[in-house]
Amino acid sequence: MLKDSLNASSPETASVTQTPPKAPGTGRPGAGEKTVARILTMPGQLVSLLVLVAPLLVALYMSFTDWSPTRGSLFEAEFVGFENYSELLIWDTRFVYAVLRTLLISIACLSLEFTFGLGLAVLFMRRFRGKSVLFSAFLTPMMILPVVVGYIFWMLFQSSGPVNQIMECILGPDVALEWFKNAPLAVTAVIVTEVWHWTPLFFLILLSGLNSVPENPVRAAVILGASPRQVFWRVIMPMLKPVIIVAFVIRAMEIIKLFDEVFMLTRGGPGSSTETISLYIYKLAFNDFQLAYGAAAAFLTLIGSLVLIHLMLAPVRNQLLEAGR
Amino acid sequence: MQTKKLSPLQWVLMLMALTVTLFPVFWILMTAIKPPTDWNASPAIWVPSEPTFVNFKTLFDPEAIREYGVGGVSQSATKAVFGSVLASVTATFLSVLIGLFSAIGISRYGDGNKATPLIILSGRMFPPAAIAVPFVIIFSNIGLTDSYVGLIAIYVAVTLPFSTWMLKSFVDDLPREIEEAAMIDGLSRMRAHLTVTIPLIKGGLFATTMFIFILNWSEFMFALVLSYTNVSTIPVQLAKYVTATAGTLYGVQAALAVLAMVPLVIVGYLIQGHLARGMTFGAIKQ
Amino acid sequence: MSAPKLELVDLVKEYEDGAVVAVDGINLSIAPGETVALLGSSGCGKSTTLNMIVGLETPTSGDIRIDGKSILHLPAGKRDVGLVFQDYAVFTSMTVKENLAFGLAVRKTPKPEIERVVAETAELLGMSDRLNAKARELGGSELQRVAIGRTLATRPSILLLDEPLSNLEAEARLAMRRELRRLQAETGLTIIYVTHDQIEALSLADRIAVMNAGKILQAEETTSICERPDHVFVAGFLGSPPMNLVRGEVSRCGETASFSKEGFALDLPPGAHLEPGRYALGLRPEALRLVPADGAPLSGVVSLVETRGSEAVVTVEAGPVRLNVIAPAHGRPAEGENVGVDIEAGSLVFFGGDSNRRIEAYPAGRTL
Numbered sequence: 001m002l003k004d005s006l007n008a009s010s011p012e013t014a015s016v017t018q019t020p021p022k023a024p025g026t027g028r029p030g031a032g033e034k035t036v037a038r039i040l041t042m043p044g045q046l047v048s049l050l051v052l053v054a055p056l057l058v059a060l061y062m063s064f065t066d067w068s069p070t071r072g073s074l075f076e077a078e079f080v081g082f083e084n085y086s087e088l089l090i091w092d093t094r095f096v097y098a099v100l101r102t103l104l105i106s107i108a109c110l111s112l113e114f115t116f117g118l119g120l121a122v123l124f125m126r127r128f129r130g131k132s133v134l135f136s137a138f139l140t141p142m143m144i145l146p147v148v149v150g151y152i153f154w155m156l157f158q159s160s161g162p163v164n165q166i167m168e169c170i171l172g173p174d175v176a177l178e179w180f181k182n183a184p185l186a187v188t189a190v191i192v193t194e195v196w197h198w199t200p201l202f203f204l205i206l207l208s209g210l211n212s213v214p215e216n217p218v219r220a221a222v223i224l225g226a227s228p229r230q231v232f233w234r235v236i237m238p239m240l241k242p243v244i245i246v247a248f249v250i251r252a253m254e255i256i257k258l259f260d261e262v263f264m265l266t267r268g269g270p271g272s273s274t275e276t277i278s279l280y281i282y283k284l285a286f287n288d289f290q291l292a293y294g295a296a297a298a299f300l301t302l303i304g305s306l307v308l309i310h311l312m313l314a315p316v317r318n319q320l321l322e323a324g325r
Numbered sequence: 326m327q328t329k330k331l332s333p334l335q336w337v338l339m340l341m342a343l344t345v346t347l348f349p350v351f352w353i354l355m356t357a358i359k360p361p362t363d364w365n366a367s368p369a370i371w372v373p374s375e376p377t378f379v380n381f382k383t384l385f386d387p388e389a390i391r392e393y394g395v396g397g398v399s400q401s402a403t404k405a406v407f408g409s410v411l412a413s414v415t416a417t418f419l420s421v422l423i424g425l426f427s428a429i430g431i432s433r434y435g436d437g438n439k440a441t442p443l444i445i446l447s448g449r450m451f452p453p454a455a456i457a458v459p460f461v462i463i464f465s466n467i468g469l470t471d472s473y474v475g476l477i478a479i480y481v482a483v484t485l486p487f488s489t490w491m492l493k494s495f496v497d498d499l500p501r502e503i504e505e506a507a508m509i510d511g512l513s514r515m516r517a518h519l520t521v522t523i524p525l526i527k528g529g530l531f532a533t534t535m536f537i538f539i540l541n542w543s544e545f546m547f548a549l550v551l552s553y554t555n556v557s558t559i560p561v562q563l564a565k566y567v568t569a570t571a572g573t574l575y576g577v578q579a580a581l582a583v584l585a586m587v588p589l590v591i592v593g594y595l596i597q598g599h600l601a602r603g604m605t606f607g608a609i610k611q
Numbered sequence: 612m613s614a615p616k617l618e619l620v621d622l623v624k625e626y627e628d629g630a631v632v633a634v635d636g637i638n639l640s641i642a643p644g645e646t647v648a649l650l651g652s653s654g655c656g657k658s659t660t661l662n663m664i665v666g667l668e669t670p671t672s673g674d675i676r677i678d679g680k681s682i683l684h685l686p687a688g689k690r691d692v693g694l695v696f697q698d699y700a701v702f703t704s705m706t707v708k709e710n711l712a713f714g715l716a717v718r719k720t721p722k723p724e725i726e727r728v729v730a731e732t733a734e735l736l737g738m739s740d741r742l743n744a745k746a747r748e749l750g751g752s753e754l755q756r757v758a759i760g761r762t763l764a765t766r767p768s769i770l771l772l773d774e775p776l777s778n779l780e781a782e783a784r785l786a787m788r789r790e791l792r793r794l795q796a797e798t799g800l801t802i803i804y805v806t807h808d809q810i811e812a813l814s815l816a817d818r819i820a821v822m823n824a825g826k827i828l829q830a831e832e833t834t835s836i837c838e839r840p841d842h843v844f845v846a847g848f849l850g851s852p853p854m855n856l857v858r859g860e861v862s863r864c865g866e867t868a869s870f871s872k873e874g875f876a877l878d879l880p881p882g883a884h885l886e887p888g889r890y891a892l893g894l895r896p897e898a899l900r901l902v903p904a905d906g907a908p909l910s911g912v913v914s915l916v917e918t919r920g921s922e923a924v925v926t927v928e929a930g931p932v933r934l935n936v937i938a939p940a941h942g943r944p945a946e947g948e949n950v951g952v953d954i955e956a957g958s959l960v961f962f963g964g965d966s967n968r969r970i971e972a973y974p975a976g977r978t979l
Contacts, residue, residue, distance in 0.1 A: 033434060036514045040430030043423040044485060051482030055459035062459070074462065116342070123339055128331040134339070136594055138346055143593030145543035147560035148582040152349045154572065155356065155579075160367035162352060196349065204601045205609055216700035220758075223665050224714035224765055225688035234717070238704035246608050257452055260545045264564065278546075281454040286550055291458050298455025 063296035068289050077292070084296035094272055095297055098280040099304070105187065105276065106255040109194045110248055116195070117202025117247075122232075124207050142200040150264025153193040157265075183273035186266050190274055193261050198254070202247055209243035210236070242316040249312050256305050277301050353586075356579035357381070364575040380580035393574055402581050405562035409585075412473055412548075412558060413541040416480030420541075421534050423481065424488030429518050431489070432496040433504070453483070457550045464551065471553045479547045484537045487603065491536060494607025495529030496522065532599035535592045542589060559585040614643040614801040615678040615691075615768050617664070622673035624659050624825075629671075633659040635825035636673070641818075646795055646802040647830070648816035650809060650848075656825040657805045661771045664803070665694045677769070693767035697774040699758040703747040707738060710746055710757050714765035732760045735797070752783040756790075763798065770800045776811055791815060809849055813837075821845045841969045843891050843962040852924055852935040855894040858964070861885050874930035877908060879959070883972045889964025898958035899936040901925060901944060907951025909934070913944045927952055 058074075063084055067077035088095050120138060124131065141149070156163045157179040167175050179185045213236055221235045237244075259278040262268065268275035268283065275283075277297070284294035331339065352371075356364075357380055359373040383389040384402045460479060461470065469475030499522065507517040523530070545560040552561055559581060566578050593600065601609045618641070624634040634656040641647050649657040662668040664675055666687030674681050682690050702710050709716075711729045720728075733739045736756040741749075746757060755775065762770065775791065776784045792815060795802060806812050812819050813833055820830035821844070828842040840846035846854040859872030861879070868879045870892050877892070879885075904910040911929030923943040925936045927950060936952060944950050961970045 033514065036518075037430050037434035039515070040426045040518070041435070042426075044427030044430075044489060047423055047478075047482050047485055051478050052456070055456055055463060058459040058463065059455055062462075069462075119338075120342060123331065123335055125328065126331045126335070127328045128336070128339075134343065136597060137343060139593065139597055139600065140350060140590060141346060142600070143539070143590045144350075144586045145545075145560060145589060147543070147545045147563055148353070148586050149349075151563060151567065151578065151582055152353045154567075155575070156349060156352060158369070161369050162348075162371065165368050196345070200346075201601075201604055205605065208601050208609055214698075214700070216696045216698055217702055219667055219687075220694070220696060220700040220761075221702075221713070221717075222667070222687045223692070223694050224717065224761065226713075226717040230717045234713075235702060238702070241704065243609060246605050250605055259454070260560075263545070264567065278452045278454050281452055282457075282546070282550075285454060285458045285461075291462070295455055295458055298452045298458070301452050301455075 059295040060299060062292045063299055065292050067292045069291065070289065084293050085300065087293070088297055088300060094275070095277075095280060097272070098275045098277050099301075101187070101275065102256060102258065102277045105191055105194070105258065106252055108191045109198070109255055110251055112191070112195045113199045113202045113251065114244070114248070116199045117204075117206050120199075120203045121206040121210055124203075125210055138203060139200045141197050142204075144197070146197070146260035147264055149193060149197045150261035153189065153196070153261070154265050157189045180266055181270055183270060186270060186274045190258075190262055190265060193265060194255065194258070197261065198251060201251065205243060205247040206240070209240045213239050245312060245316045249309055252309065252312065253305065256301065353579050353582055356575055357583045359576050359579075361576060365573060380576040381584070383577050384580050384584070390577070393570070393577070400557070400562070400565075402559070402562050402584070405557040405559045405581075406584065408473070408552075408556055409542060409558040409560075412476050412480060412556075413538055415473075416477045416484065416541045417534060417538045419477070419481045420484040420488045420537050421492070421530070424485055424492050424533070424537075425523070425530070427485075427489045428492035428496050429522055432493045433501070433518075453546050456483075457547055460547070461550060470551055471555045473556055476548060476551055476556060476558075479551070480541050480544060483544070483547070484540050487540060487606065488533055488537050490606040491533045491599075491603050492526070492529060494602060495526045495533070497607075498529075499525055529599075532596045533603070535596045536599065536603035539589055539592060542585075614799055616643050617641040617769055617801055617803070618674075618676040618679075619660070619664070620674040620676065622660065622663065622675065623671045624656075624663060624668065625671045632825050634663070634670075637822075637825075637827050639820055639827060639830055641801055641803065643801055644799050645818065646804060646816045647818045647820055648804045648806055648812035648833075649820050649822055650806060650812045651822035652807050652848075655822045657822050658773060660822075661694060661773055661803065661805055664690075664769075665692050665771060666690050691767055692769045692771060693762035693765060694771040695755075695758045695762050695773065695775055697777060699754040699778070701746045701749070701754050701757050701761070703745075705746055706742070707733075707744050707746060707749070707757055708742040710761050711742075711764050713761060718765075728764050728766075732764045735763070735794070736760045751779050752787055755779065755787060759794070763794075768801065770798075770802045772802065772804045774806055775804070777806070777808065788814060809851070821848060823848075838895075839969075840893070840960070843893075843967040846893050846960065846962070850895070852896055854960070855896065855899075855932075855934045856962075857892045857894070857932050859890065859892060860888070861890050861961075862887050872931065875932045880956070880973075885961065885970070885972050890970070891962040891964065891967070893960035893962060894934065894954065895958055895960075896924065896935045896937045898955040899934065900953045900955065901927075901936055901938050902951045902953045904949045904951040907953055909952040909954070910950065911952070913946050913948045913950055916943055916946055918943070925950075 062074060062077075064079055064081060065074070065077040066080045066083070067074050124135065144152075155161055158164075159176055159178050163179070164176055167177070177185055179189045217235055217239070218231055221231045226234065257278050258276045259282065262274055262276055262279050263282075266274040268279045272280075281294045281297050281301075284290045284297065355372055358376040358378065359370065360375055360377045360379065363370045363373050383393075387401045390401055456479075460475070464470040464472075464475045469478075503525065504517045504521050507521045508514060512520065543560070544558075545564070548556070548558045548561045549564065552558070563578060563581050563585065566574050566581065572578070596603075619637050619639045622634055622637040623632070625632050637656075637660060639647070649660065651657050659668065663670050666682075666685065666689075670683070675683055677691070682692075702713065705713070708729055711732050712725050715725045715728060729742070730739070733742055736759065738753070738756055738760065741753065746754070749757065755778075759772075759775075772791075776787055779787055788811065795815070804812070804816055809819075816833055818830060819833050819836050820827045821836070821842075822828065823844045829836060829840065829845045831839075831841070836845070837849050840849060840854065843856060847856050857870075857872065857875065859870050859875065861868055861870050861883075866881060868883045868885055868887075870877045870879055870890070909927075909929050911927040911932075911934070913925055914928045914933070915926040917924045917926075918940050921940050923938050923940045925938050925943060927934045927936055929952065934952060938944075957973070959972065961972045962968060963970055
């Protein structure tokens with residue numbers, strides 16, 4: 001599986017190089033099917049090849065060397081085999097912590113975003129006034145760019161900022177929290193920001209899933225004696241499973257790459273206590289100029305996320321493929 | 326079955342959620358119109374006593390920016406706005422154009438469906454920092470660092486899977502017979518695609534274009550590592566202000582943030598029916 | 612499990628504050644163990660009626676009673692009524708077994724009891740070897756069995772079937788029809804069966820209730836409803852081809868009455884108890900005979916001949932009136948031929964021009 005996923009890391013090349021099936025009703029004038037198919041997909045393949053595949057190969061090669069820009073050309077660098085990789089996995093606690101932290105943030109964000117998104121979607125299955133206006137309003141956060149979201153929450157979480165003001169109103173005057181000077185609080189701030197930013201996506205996806213649930217199985221369950229709760233959990237949710245998994249996978253991918261918001265909020269601080277994988281790789285490469293080492297970290301991340309997402313998709317792969325057809 | 330009405334308790338929950346959703350937006354809008362005296366007030370001021378647009382003016386006035394002591398990055402935001410528009414618009418156009426061809430090719434001639442979900446997902450999974458590293462190296466060798474050409478090339482490549490698969494889902498919705506009928510009428514394959522397929526997915530094309538624009542306009546990391554002095558975009562400029570002043574330039578930063586988000590929110594509302602499709606690579610159609 | 616009696620009393624369902632009347636005052640009483648078909652074209656209100664019986668929709672007025680007791684206050688699922696949907700609505704995420712067990716599982720029935728009932732039901736439907744199959748892998752008639760079995764497993768006393776055969780292919784449809792008849796016999800359930808296909812209704816039901824525009828026009832034994840339609844709509848709906856209907860005027864000239872419309876006239880047999888006025892005349896295709904044109908009560912030109920095995924449906928254009936006649940296939944006329952049409956004695960049927968109801972023009976006992 002790993003092998004074909006790696007092959008697959010460039011979207012266009014992998015999918016279009018297969019021979020197209022013969023469509024019925026051929027033999028019309030002009031260019032043939034194969035030629036047309038090739039002309040149509042060529043630019044995409046070319047761009048992917050030059051701008052994604054080539055750099056990836058360079059990075060892959062680099063990850064097996066000890067190159068850094070201060071030491072001359074990449075091709076003169078010493079080949080060190082898996083040294084970078086073993087270093088990362090065995091000795092680099094900062095990397096391991098970044099991975100664990102990213103996973104923790106993923107789990108927290110996904111479960112909270114799912115819960116809030118589902119709750120809101122269920123509310124939107126009911127009848128009420130102003131539905132379309134409220135629908136748009138609830139989507140607003142996901143339309144704002146990550147950097148700005150990070151900046152907004154950086155302001156909100158200042159020690160004299162509104163979050164603390166509100167908390168003082170509720171909990172009494174002495175709760176002035178220093179959100180960015182305390183590791184657990186800083187991670188919490190990151191999670192809150194992410195959840196605010198991306199709950200609308202879950203809401204949107206789950207609502208469209210709920211709306212497309214066929215009516216009759218639900219009615220059938222009611223007639224068979226199921227309570228509304230049983231109908232929801234035993235009939236509706238299983239039908240939503242593919243949609244839910246798609247939502248989880250897509251969000252998981254984005255959180256694994258989480259960078260912009262954390263960069264604006266904490267820069268990984270205090271210390272390295274909010275460093276995500278992406279932020280750590282960024283610092284390795286562009287602050288410390290350990291480019292080869294950073295590339296190795298990136299490939300480890302890629303392999304890890306491929307395995308993770310493969311596992312997440314396993315239960316619904318067949319359904320997704322059917323839907324794709 | 327009749328859909329039930331929202332109960333009062335549910336209304337309360339809904340309004341609470343709405344408050345939480347809109348409060349941060351309210352905050353950035355209020356901060357953007359705060360006069361400098363209100364910026365650093367402690368406790369923070371929620372609604373400025375004298376709303377002003379001076380922050381937006383400051384943003385485009387190098388002299389004013391310098392007065393606030395942003396020495397090292399004494400730039401106005403003019404270049405960043407220009408850079409964002411140039412890079413996003415060009416990259417969006419190219420990405421959608423190339424993606425459109427690929428979409429028709431894959432939808433009509435490929436059996437790219439077998440490994441589709443995994444392929445598109447893995448393309449998006451690679452940490453951008455790692456793609457950025459080789460880019461920096463390659464670009465510095467061919468002189469594309471700190472150039473819009475380099476930035477646009479990356480934007481196109483990164484958004485291409487989105488534009489391709491989103492457009493493919495629209496082409497898939499179109500029955501093949503329509504093109505085949507045109508071919509029977511004597512059009513060549515290519516002409517049939519250009520004159521029949523494309524006009525029929527106009528709506529989808531618009532939605533995709535807007536969606537890709539959102540992605541490009543929001544991009545931060547590539548711009549951050551590939552820009553020095555010639556190239557700038559709004560997100561990078563915002564990060565620079567925050568870095569240079571430890572964030573104390575509240576009003577001006579907020580004004581820039583508002584400038585950055587207003588076009589996206591407008592575009593986002595325009596295509597809200599297609600957002601799910603875009604975010605899920607066309608897997609979920611609405 | 613003795614089957615109960617079901618009564619629908621003045622049942623009305625309106626939508627949009629009365630702007631749309633889906634069901635318009637239905638009265639129907641169904642005896643224990645009886646199978647009644649609700650027959651009508653789509654949109655006539657038959658599905659709405661089922662939904663009200665089962666509790667998915669609340670009637671605007673009227674009552675639904677089981678064994679004399681109103682069930683309107685009971686929510687769907689507590690009415691002891693099962694409904695099988697036209698599209699089966701099988702839970703595709705579950706296996707066959709989980710589908711069959713669903714109704715019992717949600718009622719917290721003990722496990723061994725569920726196992727037993729599921730096994731029994733699967734046996735009854737011939738699905739014992741498919742219990743572990745995923746529902747989404749099943750074919751049409753298997754889905755149908757699961758849908759029926761899932762309902763039967765909850766032991767309803769009344770079973771409602773909404774177009775149970777219309778999503779099946781022709782061959783499966785025949786097999787399933789036989790199957791349904793067997794189930795009907797084995798379970799002894801009271802069944803209401805909604806369909807737009809009269810052949811289905813005729814072959815499965817004890818009684819047929821023909822519905823149109825929210826009203827039951829006639830509910831009668833399967834055997835007699837075709838021969839003695841009570842309403843002009845029923846007459847024009849049942850039978851293949853259905854009864855020929857001609858709208859026209861009855862006029863009297865002394866003792867003889869005649870029926871006419873522009874370009875068409877028919878002298879009525881003597882003794883008709885008909886006031887002059889507007890009527891619809893019904894002529895069953897089976898009661899018409901082709902004869903030589905000379906001296907026949909009606910004559911016209913053959914415009915279409917359709918053979919159906921040993922018999923043929925011959926369409927005769929008699930002036931402005933088009934009559935379907937069933938004739939033996941051999942010796943059938945050619946298209947374009949001039950033929951006469953004779954009418955079997957005692958077969959004329961009249962419907963009131965305004966009421967559309969059948970009128971006894973020739974009281975029983977009189978021969979024509």
